[in-house]
């Protein structure tokens with residue numbers, strides 16, 4: 001049995017173990033990626049890299065692309081093509097570039113004229129592309145959403161997107177196991193969004209750093225797949241690499257009949273269910289961290305500040321800096337209140353709202369729209385609300401909602417019913433807040449400027465956002481709606497789960513025997529690359545000497561490092577002027593803010609940044625953040641801790657993100673404040689003053705150090721593992737045949753792998769092509 005173990009194992013460790021292609025002694029693992037979702041913002045540079053190296057996409061059948069971030073949500077009735085539909089030039093370029101790339105690399109693509117188009121994290125599950133026990137990645141931090149299926153799903157940067165496109169694998173390290181158990185029954189008016197906001201309030205935005213969280217307990221078990229997705233979606237806001245929930249009957253029921261899931265009347269379905277049923281944490285398995293929450297302690301929850309951990313029950317008042325003991329938290333609270341235009345002690349329910357946004361990959365599924373519609377049915381939005389938008393997560397969600405008449409309920413109440421996309425979650429399209437506008441939002445990030453420069457975001461559930469629209473203020477849904485409308489209808493599907501049987505599954509030994517592994521390459525693999533490591537693929541990093549700029553902040557998110565308007569490039573270079581844009585320039589005059597550290601001499605020439613607070617680079621996976629720092633001239637960042645994806649993105653760009661303890665950081669701060677140079681010596685793993693006095697030692701992963709010191713391109717290195725990757729794929733085909741693309745790879749035997757084009761991709765003159773797979 002593939003999952004047979006000697007010691008009790010967690011869900012995460014089981015899924016990880018089933019995907020290891022190779023493991024080094026230093027703990028670096030090469031993992032196979034089953035599912036790769038691609039969108040227009042984080043892929044152009046990756047495809048450019050493939051072209052430059054003359055590489056192709058290894059598994060087009062396991063890759064699915066769509067446009068979501070930049071797309072207008074205005075009606076598509078007169079849609080002709082993207083080039084004429086997307087008005088904003090940079091957004092248009094990204095959308096058109098993705099269309100060119102999917103055509104050139106032969107990938108399946110849901111464009112704007114395809115009703116299956118939508119936010120990547122909505123369409124993956126909707127199509128059955130996301131399946132239990134798979135590894136799922138995307139150049140997007142909210143890939144954690146897919147963990148709701150018991151898959152290991154996480155966001156990656158653009159360099160890693162290129163790595164996956166070329167090799168279908170990723171270099172990674174084991175994460176710690178964290179358990180968050182929520183037991184009991186949720187109170188009326190409390191939904192899964194309240195659960196996750198509450199959890200983040202308890203553990204903080206760095207609480208899950210370095211971990212994969214498994215959500216469990218009776219409250220989680222009782223949730224629908226949509227609700228579970230909202231929870232896993234925001235694992236990234238809890239700092240975790242991924243969130244997972246063990247698959248069960250609710251999961252299997254959701255997957256029945258999805259186009260890319262195994263057909264329910266097929267033997268594969270039976271085998272799949274047998275495997276999926278093994279995907280749970282064994283009794284007695286050890287977690288590195290455990291958190292227990294009583295469901296009855298969770299109230300309808302809203303955010304008040306500029307970090308997703310800044311949350312309170314709606315019945316509370318706006319907090320005060322005095323409520324926090326830690327000086328960094330006091331300072332952060334002061335800043336947040338100022339930015340949000342809030343006064344401590346004011347009841348949250350007295351805060352007047354200008355706009356309402358119901359959408360995003362957290363809460364734009366059919367169940368979210370149903371919950372919101374129940375609250376607004378037969379009522380009107382308040383007169384002070386300037387704009388209330390409903391943005392369905394996909395064309396299929398929109399269609400379903402229209403069939404159920406939800407669009408009518410919303411438009412009758414005064415809501416604007418839009419087309420699918422990311423929309424005002426981050427405002428890369430025209431849907432943005434004006435400065436100082438306040439928004440009740442079902443999205444996941446309330447960072448400064450997230451929904452528009454100087455815009456103010458309050459995060460909440462769809463029911464709560466609907467209540468805010470009716471009241472015109474932050475509102476307690478329990479006071480606004482009838483009790484009967486406060487609990488989403490629970491479905492408790494019963495389907496037959498087959499017991500795993502010997503015929504259903506193969507052992508490793510069986511497979512080694514069955515497979516006659518050929519000597520030469522994979523038929524569907526790269527056409528032209530030699531597979532040799534690219535020499536000089538990356539700049540080397542040995543010693544770095546330079547000015548160090550001090551930054552006394554905590555939880556600096558990548559939206560702050562580089563705001564969304566600068567993500568519309570298809571290049572990696574020239575982003576230095578965008579670095580810390582909101583802090584470096586006055587948003588009204590565009591002039592430099594003379595108080596910001598990087599605008600002052602000698603820090604304009606800084607090569608190192610030292611940050612006193614934890615969790616630098618949290619949030620979005622945008623590799624544009626390290627690109628902007630690098631272009632400015634900063635190659636090393638020293639901090640107490642980092643966001644996981646940001647840290648890994650730095651290494652891919654020959655930058656060094658150094659974790660040091662407070663003592664060493666304080667010593668570096670002294671040099672920084674004095675405007676003196678320091679030296680970072682990677683081979684010796686030490687930081688010194690300019691005259692050679694040691695300030696502190698640091699740890700660094702030996703493989704990453706090796707790549708940096710020698711300037712090695714890790715795609716080239718992985719391509720040398722071709723034999724192991726191919727062997728893994730052959731076993732995968734035998735063991736999990738449902739994972740090879742439907743109708744794509746025709747396998748005539750265990751070793752013959754023929755590539756054939758996808759018969760029904762929807763691109764070009766799609767109107768006539770079928771919409772089903």
Ligand SMILES: CC(C)[C@H](C(=O)O)[C@@H](O)C(=O)O
Pocket residue numbers: 041042069139140141142155426567619620621622623
């Ligand atoms: C554009 C993308 C890199 C980003 C992410 O990774 O999260 C976006 O989806 C976001 O929500 O900020």
Ligand code: SF4
Pocket residue numbers: 068069119140142360361362421422425426443444
């Ligand atoms: S968080 Fe927002 S911008 Fe990012 S993928 Fe989700 S909907 Fe899109």
